Amino acid sequence: xxxKLQILAxxxxxxxxxxxxxxxMNIKGKVTxxxxxxxxxxxxxxxxxxxxxxxxxxxxxxxxxxxxxxxxVIATAIGYDTTFFNVVADSAKTFIVNLxxxxxxxxxxxxxxxxxxxxASNDRKVALLTTMDVYTTASANGDVVGALQTLPGLQKVxxxxxxxxxxxxxxxxxxIVDGLVVQDPFFSPVPGVAQRSRFGPYEFKGISFSSGGYSxxxxxxxSGILELxxxxxxxxxxxxxxxxxxxxxLSGSYLWPHSALEGGFNYTNTRPFYGLTKTNIDxxxxxxxYSGSLKYVWTNTKxxxxxxxxxxxxxxxxxxVINPDEPDTTLAFNLQNYYTSASLYYRHIINEKTFLTVGxxxxxxxxxxxxxGQNFDKQDxxxxxxxxxxxxxxxxxFAYIGTEIQQYGxxxxxxxxxxxxxxxxxxxxxxxxWKPAKWFGLKPGIRYEYSEILAKSDIAxxxxxxxxxxxxxxxxxxxxxxxxxPSDRYLIFGDTHVKFQEATHYILNYQYMQNDRTFRVExxxxxxxxLIREITQGPYDPNPYRPLYWPVDNSGYGYAKGIDVFWxxxxxxQNFDYWISYSYIDTxxxxxxxxxxxxxSYVSPNNLNIVTKYFIAKPGINxxxxxxxxxxxxxxxxxxxxxxxxxxxxxxxxxxxxxxxFRIKKLFGVFYLGVDNVTNNKNILGYNYSDNGEYKYPxxxxxxxxxxxxxxxxxxxxxxxxx
Amino acid sequence: xxxxxxILTIALGLLVNKSTSAQSVDTMLIQTYNxxxxxxxxxxxxxxxxxxxxxxxQSPTYWLANYYAAWxxxxxxxxxxxxxxxxxMLDEADAxxxxxxxxxxxxxxxxxxxxxxxxxxxxxxxxxxxxxxxxISDKYLAQVTKLNPxxxxxxxxxxxxxxxxxxxxxxxxxxxxxxxxxxEALFANDSQDIHKPHWGKAVNEKMLAxxxxxx
Numbered sequence: 001x002x003x004k005l006q007i008l009a010x011x012x013x014x015x016x017x018x019x020x021x022x023x024x025m026n027i028k029g030k031v032t033x034x035x036x037x038x039x040x041x042x043x044x045x046x047x048x049x050x051x052x053x054x055x056x057x058x059x060x061x062x063x064x065x066x067x068x069x070x071x072x073v074i075a076t077a078i079g080y081d082t083t084f085f086n087v088v089a090d091s092a093k094t095f096i097v098n099l100x101x102x103x104x105x106x107x108x109x110x111x112x113x114x115x116x117x118x119x120a121s122n123d124r125k126v127a128l129l130t131t132m133d134v135y136t137t138a139s140a141n142g143d144v145v146g147a148l149q150t151l152p153g154l155q156k157v158x159x160x161x162x163x164x165x166x167x168x169x170x171x172x173x174x175x176i177v178d179g180l181v182v183q184d185p186f187f188s189p190v191p192g193v194a195q196r197s198r199f200g201p202y203e204f205k206g207i208s209f210s211s212g213g214y215s216x217x218x219x220x221x222x223s224g225i226l227e228l229x230x231x232x233x234x235x236x237x238x239x240x241x242x243x244x245x246x247x248x249x250l251s252g253s254y255l256w257p258h259s260a261l262e263g264g265f266n267y268t269n270t271r272p273f274y275g276l277t278k279t280n281i282d283x284x285x286x287x288x289x290y291s292g293s294l295k296y297v298w299t300n301t302k303x304x305x306x307x308x309x310x311x312x313x314x315x316x317x318x319x320x321v322i323n324p325d326e327p328d329t330t331l332a333f334n335l336q337n338y339y340t341s342a343s344l345y346y347r348h349i350i351n352e353k354t355f356l357t358v359g360x361x362x363x364x365x366x367x368x369x370x371x372x373g374q375n376f377d378k379q380d381x382x383x384x385x386x387x388x389x390x391x392x393x394x395x396x397x398f399a400y401i402g403t404e405i406q407q408y409g410x411x412x413x414x415x416x417x418x419x420x421x422x423x424x425x426x427x428x429x430x431x432x433x434w435k436p437a438k439w440f441g442l443k444p445g446i447r448y449e450y451s452e453i454l455a456k457s458d459i460a461x462x463x464x465x466x467x468x469x470x471x472x473x474x475x476x477x478x479x480x481x482x483x484x485x486p487s488d489r490y491l492i493f494g495d496t497h498v499k500f501q502e503a504t505h506y507i508l509n510y511q512y513m514q515n516d517r518t519f520r521v522e523x524x525x526x527x528x529x530x531l532i533r534e535i536t537q538g539p540y541d542p543n544p545y546r547p548l549y550w551p552v553d554n555s556g557y558g559y560a561k562g563i564d565v566f567w568x569x570x571x572x573x574q575n576f577d578y579w580i581s582y583s584y585i586d587t588x589x590x591x592x593x594x595x596x597x598x599x600x601s602y603v604s605p606n607n608l609n610i611v612t613k614y615f616i617a618k619p620g621i622n623x624x625x626x627x628x629x630x631x632x633x634x635x636x637x638x639x640x641x642x643x644x645x646x647x648x649x650x651x652x653x654x655x656x657x658x659x660x661x662f663r664i665k666k667l668f669g670v671f672y673l674g675v676d677n678v679t680n681n682k683n684i685l686g687y688n689y690s691d692n693g694e695y696k697y698p699x700x701x702x703x704x705x706x707x708x709x710x711x712x713x714x715x716x717x718x719x720x721x722x723x
Numbered sequence: 724x725x726x727x728x729x730i731l732t733i734a735l736g737l738l739v740n741k742s743t744s745a746q747s748v749d750t751m752l753i754q755t756y757n758x759x760x761x762x763x764x765x766x767x768x769x770x771x772x773x774x775x776x777x778x779x780x781q782s783p784t785y786w787l788a789n790y791y792a793a794w795x796x797x798x799x800x801x802x803x804x805x806x807x808x809x810x811x812m813l814d815e816a817d818a819x820x821x822x823x824x825x826x827x828x829x830x831x832x833x834x835x836x837x838x839x840x841x842x843x844x845x846x847x848x849x850x851x852x853x854x855x856x857x858x859i860s861d862k863y864l865a866q867v868t869k870l871n872p873x874x875x876x877x878x879x880x881x882x883x884x885x886x887x888x889x890x891x892x893x894x895x896x897x898x899x900x901x902x903x904x905x906x907e908a909l910f911a912n913d914s915q916d917i918h919k920p921h922w923g924k925a926v927n928e929k930m931l932a933x934x935x936x937x938x
Contacts, residue, residue, distance in 0.1 A: 041766060043773045050751060050777040054770045078808045515806045574887075575849070616888060620853060661854060663861075668854070 023068030025089060029098040030059045031075050034438070039101055042077035047084070075099040103438060113433065113441045113466040115476035115509040115522070116213035116224075118151055118566075133577075137611055138624035138674060139655035141708060144207060144228070145186075145197040150609040150626060152522070152564030152581040153211030153224070157602045158651075158701040159685050161189040164602050165211050166524065167560035167587035168223025171487035172503075175226045176218060178307065178345040180361045183382035183408060185226075188337045188367045191321040191545070192281070193702045198313075198339075200264075200293075205231045211564075212505045212524055213478030216429040216445030216462045217388070217402065222484045222503040222528065230345075232305060233260050233297050236716050240264075244710025245273040259298040266291045268315060277706040282320040284332070289315020307345040314338050323372065324543040327688035327697040331372035338366045353392040357402075360385040375415055380488070382408035399432035410488050421491040424452040431462070439468040451485055453496050458483040464507075472514040478507040486532045486552070493548040495532070501554070502529045516570035523563045531556030531591035540595045540643065542636045542688070558589030558597070578612040598644035601686060604630035604651070620661030628653045635686030638693040648686045648699075654678045670712040680705040748782050752791060753917050759795055760925075765802055772799050779819055786823045786833075787918060793819035794836055794920070797843045809847045816840055831871035832920045838863035838880060875909035876920075878902045879927045886930065900934040903927055 031042045038059025045052030046065055053063040065071065068089050076082045080101040087095050133147075140147035145163065149156040155164040162170020163185075175185035175197070187195040206229040214225050234253040242249050251264030267290045274286040291313030298306040315337055320330040343361035350356060362383045369376040388402030409422035431445030443464045450457040460483055466476035483500040485491065490498075509522040533556035534548065562585035570577045585605055590597045599605070608629040615622050632647035640646055657674035677683075682704060687696040755778065759771035772795035779785075779792035796816035800809045820840055823833055838860045845856035860880075867877045882902035888894020906927050913921040 041769060045773070045777055048781065050774065050781055052773050052777050054766060054773065078811045615849065615853075616894075620857070663858065668858075 023066065024093070025065040025068055025071070025087075026062065026094040027065060027071075027073060027087070027097055028060070028062035028094065029096050031055045031061065031077075031099050031101060032059055033080065033101045033103060039077055039080070042075055042080075042101065044073060044075045044099070047072040047074055073097045073099070075101060077101060079103060112474070113443045113464050113476060115464050115466070115478040116505070116507045116524070117208055117210035118153070118520075133613075136613060136622045136624055136657075136659065137626060138657035139626040139628065139653065139676060141196070141674060141676070142672075143196040144199045144204070145226070148207070148209050148226070150579075150581060150611050150628070151209065152566050152583045152607075152609075154209065155602065155604060155607065156628065156630065158194050158683070159192045159699055160602055161186050161193075161195040163224070163226060165224035166526065166562065166583075167558075167585050167589075167600070167603050168503075169600065169602060171489075172221060172223035172484065173225060174218065174221040175228070177228045178230055178343065179217070179357065179359045179386055179388075180343055180345070180384060181218075181220075181382065181406065183363050183380060184339060184365045187315075188335055188365075190317070190319055190333060190335065191324070192699065193319065193321070199228065203230055204228050212526065213462070213464055213480050213507045215443075216431040216447040216460070217400075219427055219429075219447055219449050219460060219482065220406075220425065220484050222482050222501060223526075230295075230307065230309070232307075233258075233299060234262060238714050238716050240712065240714045242710060242712045245276070245708055246270045246710075258300055259296070262293075262295040262297070264293050273706075273708060277703055279703055280700045281322075281330070281702055283317070284320060285316070285318030285334070287315050287317035289313060289337075291315075303349045305345075305347050308343075309345075310340075310342045312338075312340045322688065322697075322699070324545060324688075325691070327690060328695065332370075333372075334370040336368040338364075340364050355390050357388045357390070358386070375413070377413045378410065380408070380410040382406065396435040397432060398434075399430070401428075401430045403428040410492055412492055419492045419494075421453065421488075421494070421496075423485065423491065425485070426450045441466045449483060449500075451500065453491065454485065454498065454500065456499055458500050458502075473510065473512040476509050476511070478505065478509075480505050490532050490548065490552055495548070495552045498532060498552065499530050499554050501531050501556075503527065504529075517572075518566070518568040520566040521563065522565075523561075525561040526559065528556075528558040528560070528589065528591075530554035531558060531589065533591055534593040536593050539638075540593060540636065546593075556589065556591030556594075558587065558591060560585060560587035562586060575615050576612070577615065578610070580611075581607075581609045583607040594643065596643040598642075599634050601634050601636070601644060604633050606631040620663075622657075622659045622661070624657045626653075626655045628655075633686055635699075636689070637687070637696070638689055646687070649684050651683045651685065652681050653683070654681075666716050668714040668716070671710075672712075673707070673709045675705065675707045676703070677705045748778060748785060748788060749917055751778050752787060756791065756917060759798075760922075765799075765804075768795075768799055768802070772796055776815070776819075783822065786826050786830075789819040789822045790833070790836060790920065792816070793823075793840065794922070797836070797839050798922075800843045801846065806847065809843075813840065813844055813847075816843075829870060831867045831874050832876075834863045834866040834870060835874060835876050835880070836920075838867065838877075842880065842883075873909050873912070875906040875913065875927070876923045878906035878909065879923050879930070882906060882927075882930060886934070896934045896937045900931065903931040903934060907931060 031039045031044060033039050040055055040057045040059060042055045043052060044055065044061045044063065051063055051065050053061040055061040070089050071087050072084050073087055074082060074084045080103055083099050083101055085097050085099055087097060137147040137150055139150065148154050153166050157164050160170060163173035163175065164170060165173045175182045184198065186197050189195060208227040210227065211224040218225055234255055237253060237255045239252040247266060247268040249264060249266030253260055253262040269288045270286040274283045291311065293311045296308045316335060318332060318334045321333045323329045323331045341361065341363035344359065346358045348356045364381040365379065367378045384404060384406045386402060386404040388400055390400040392398050404427050406425045409420065411420040427447060427449045429445060429447040431443065433441065433443045435441040445462040447460040447462065448457065449460065460481045462480035464476060464478035466474055468474040482503045482505065486495055486498060486501065504527045506525045507522060509520065512519040532552050532554065535551050535553060562583060564583045566579065566581045568579035585603060587603055588597045588599055610627040611624070613622060613624045630651040632650055634644040635646050635648055636644055637646045653676065655674065655676045656678055657672065659670055659672040662669050683701055684698045685701060686699045688699060689696050755771050755774040759768060762768045762771060775792040775795045779788040782788045793816040796812050800812050803809050803812060817840065820836060824837065827833055841856045841860035841863065845852045845860065864877060864880065867874050882899045885894045885902060886896065886899035910924040910927060913924065915921060
């Protein structure tokens with residue numbers, strides 16, 4: 001018996017030895033990336049088994065495999081391409097397998113080149129804002145431009161219509177939708193009352209605002225551009241209704257597997273709003289009108305996309321505005337406007353590294369104005385086409401080449417006098433984005449432009465670069481030359497014997513983004529040359545509607561320099577998001593009919609915006625409070641020997657908004673209420689003087705405190721099995 | 724003779740334990756689940772979650788393996804310190820979940836996992852996602868109510884929603900506590916069988932303790 005046991009006792013270790021000889025492997029090593037930097041917490045495992053390990057903070061791992069056979073060791077980690085190594089099992093017991101991971105995340109920690117611009121996008125993880133941020137900002141009143149004015153670089157000017165970027169006037173910026181220039185992005189100007197943009201809420205998947213140094217893709221804007229990209233396919237079929245104090249509308253989208261049709265109709269009647277609000281000027285006929293739009297989107301499985309879009313709107317209004325000749329009196333300003341536009345956008349993927357984009361649009365705008373007993377009619381239109389080819393070369397070079405043709409014109413009639421112009425511009429550009437290392441990027445570009453009406457051409461070089469300092473911070477810089485035609489006001493009076501106006505931008509920017517906190521500081525210097533200057537004989541005339549019967553030349557010039565600071569924190573307090581933006585600008589120009597170099601009247605040297613939002617998920621409530629401070633703007637005082645030497649008082653505005661999201665089965669709704677200028681601050685934007693210079697009359701915004709409310713409802717269709 | 728048999732059995736047992744291919748998937752799941760449950764630091768959770776993922780890759784048609792892979796990633800994502808990594812992680816979880824969702828529409832735990840994944844997505848960026856993912860989470864929780872109104876995890880998730888909503892807007896500790904208490908009572912009925920997911924008891928107790936502390 002004992003003998004048997006002994007044999008068995010011997011047998012056990014032999015059996016055990018036999019099994020260990022038949023297979024075990026110790027695999028260990030280090031996982032690194034790029035220049036030997038270790039990757040902590042990477043996953044290493046053996047293909048087709050459950051044997052795996054994690055690397056430690058030094059990138060080291062070790063695992064024990066209980067068989068001996070040829071294996072494949074795989075290493076993966078988020079932000080990197082998976083890599084593998086085949087191990088041939090020889091007589092060794094330990095195998096050292098070191099693996100190198102290659103980064104694939106262009107967004108997690110790669111450098112991004114975008115000095116001078118701020119982006120709001122739902123796609124990009126490194127965008128500073130999402131489109132929802134834009135729409136939930138108090139003081140914006142659902143207008144994209146209103147919300148962007150709380151960011152550094154874009155100045156809010158309550159008595160003038162347009163985009164005022166870093167000391168530049170409204171004619172020096174462009175709005176671009178899907179790569180196509182928008183001829184009339186704002187509703188027709190009414191003297192003394194800033195008009196909102198024509199852009200509706202929720203149309204865009206991306207909003208990029210550039211206050212300088214923008215891409216070679218665009219031109220003819222000395223100061224900056226607003227770039228908007230419309231949504232692709234809607235998420236589902238919906239029917240929407242909205243009712244508010246300025247009218248009501250119906251819209252909807254029908255979604256097929258690869259295409260969709262969207263349409264909307266809106267009736268505007270601002271009578272309830274102006275009826276309830278105390279206004280500083282008389283809206284004897286509050287704006288009323290209607291608009292319609294239709295959009296068709298087609299895609300295929302390759303990723304090609306086609307968008308066809310059409311819009312038409314018509315409205316009329318009657319407002320008593322300040323008489324520019326006698327500022328203590330008013331004149332009735334009656335306006336009727338017709339606007340139609342159609343556009344096409346097509347992106348075709350040729351192969352996975354190449355795609356082609358084609359865009360074309362036509363728009364027509366007509367204003368019939370009856371002002372102080374005189375008729376002024378204006379029609380303007382624009383047709384354009386653009387083609388661009390984009391190609392990726394290797395893994396770190398991306399380049400595109402494109403060409404565009406723009407044709408725009410304007411016709412004006414005052415009683416029997418008639419003026420018109422038609423301009424055709426052609427341009428070609430080439431630009432590249434080169435990232436030789438993950439931490440360094442360079443974006444050189446060049447643009448050629450030709451103007452038929454001026455019979456002149458220009459070549460505009462642009463370059464920007466960015467260096468990523470560490471995981472969270474990067475520095476970028478930009479230099480560029482920008483050319484622009486004289487503004488339409490000059491072209492229509494036949495001032496075409498001049499050159500392009502020119503601006504040179506220098507920008508330096510530092511940005512820090514960590515999880516939910518963003519800090520951004522940007523300094524810039526812009527020099528303006530060849531600005532149009534009116535060679536007038538008389539004294540300065542502050543009337544912006546003065547007829548331009550005298551000659552002009554390019555002897556105007558100016559500069560703008562300043563610093564913008566932006567800080568956003570979504571993290572410190574739960575459910576609370578705020579941003580602070582501060583801009584300082586020092587700018588002077590000698591242009592138009594200025595008699596000396598001066599800071600223009602639409603500039604506030606110091607601008608502060610504090611935007612706060614508080615959000616509660618259940619029930620969906622969004623509260624927003626916005627404070628805006630702008631230091632005094634220059635105004636013309638004929639008694640002051642220093643031209644534009646007087647300053648208005650500072651502008652302050654506190655606005656609040658509340659929105660409540662609710663859902664009842666398939667019905668989704670948003671109720672919103674906004675109050676602008678909650679404290680009813682009696683802001684003064686400047687002064688107009690009487691002809692003899694004795695009396696001055698304050699220029700005030702059209703409204704002080706005002707309230708606006710509305711409801712938006714969205715219905716998605718029931719599926720059969722959910723009824 | 725008895726001794727001989729005993730020694731042989733032990734020897735055979737040792738041999739069998741050395742060869743992993745003889746272990747059943749369920750045993751591996753139990754081991755990994757215990758590792759996940761008793762983990763004290765993030766790397767330990769990550770290690771256990773990776774194990775679940777490897778097991779699921781080896782048994783792609785077994786709903787339970789895919790369930791634990793997706794579930795462990797969801798729990799991990801709430802604690803992942805780098806925000807930018809959360810969405811790619813949840814993309815992986817979605818891939819595992821996509822395998823099981825069509826398999827079984829009568830399993831309340833699968834629907835509940837759907838709600839948990841939606842809540843994980845929502846918490847990455849609550850302000851812009853509460854509309855879309857709030858709706859998805861509600862849809863799944865409604866399914867759970869229909870399939871099994873006594874699922875303790877459902878009350879735990881609903882308790883969480885109330886806990887993080889301010890009192891002024893219909894939430895607060897007073898509204899959350901009864902839900903956690905209901906969950907606590909139902910957790911007692913949970914089976915400890917690996918085939919019947921029974922997570923949440925410990926964290927529910929923690930939330931309940933927080934409620935009592937705040938009062």
